Amino acid sequence: MHEYSLAVAIIDQVKAIVKQHKANRVKKITVSAGPYEMVIPDLLYEAYDIIVDELDKFRGSKLELIMKPAEITCLNCDYKGEPSKEKDEEFAFNFKCSKCDSRDTHLNMQYLTIETVDLEIPE
Ligand SMILES: [Zn+2]
Secondary structure, eight states: OHHHHHHHHHHHHHHHHHHHTTOSEEEEEEEEEOTTSOOOHHHHHHHHHHHHTTOTTTTTOEEEEEEOOOOEEETTTOOEEOOOOOOOGGGTTSOOOTTTOOSOEEEOOOOOEEEEEEEEOOO
16 A cells, blocks of 8 residues: 555655654654555555554654645746646646646656644654
């Protein structure tokens, strides 16, 4: 299960942050991913809950996944951002630059990234 290994990877990264800040507990983790990362949020949350139930410092914490819009880089004008929303059935997977209308674009992969971690840190 893809989501299970993603949850493990997130927790491993946060464990290092917990250690670095000498935190007592993790309250909430926010992660983000692009639309082509193929993460199913419910499966990710489910996997997360199962794993953290075994971890003292993570038990009861929440994971939130934010889905980001697609992002392209235009090879013609260097525009970086959301592609043109103009519909074009014929080129469904060929994104169009929203600045210069070029189809010479590259879809940027936006891997699962940890955005914020809410920790309970002792005084
Ligand atoms: Zn462009």
